[in-house]
Amino acid sequence: MKSRNILSALLIALGLTLAGCAEDQGPAEEAGENIDESMERAGDEIEGATDEMGDTLEEAGDNMEQSTDN
Known part of the structure; x- marks a missing residue:
């Protein structure tokens, strides 16, 4: 009886x-779920923008270094 219960x-x-x-x-x-997806897309966009900005700044630094070496 107990096992049946x-x-x-x-x-x-x-x-x-x-x-x-x-x-x-x-x-x-x-x-x-829509909010989660939107936040993930926004995070991806921000990451891409900061990567691009970092590349641009690195290139600008390299150009400054080359111009001061001459």
Whole structure:
């Protein structure tokens, strides 16, 4: 009898767990995912811009060094 109750409880818990993993997303979850994607794209754009700026500054420094060597 006791093992039957435990088995029933485990099956109910499994059912609730699987129901919580449904593919349907609510509007808040969709909005959160959109925000995450936007932040990731913004981070990528900022990283690209800082890399480009660093390259430009390095090139400017090299040009200054060459002009002062002459």
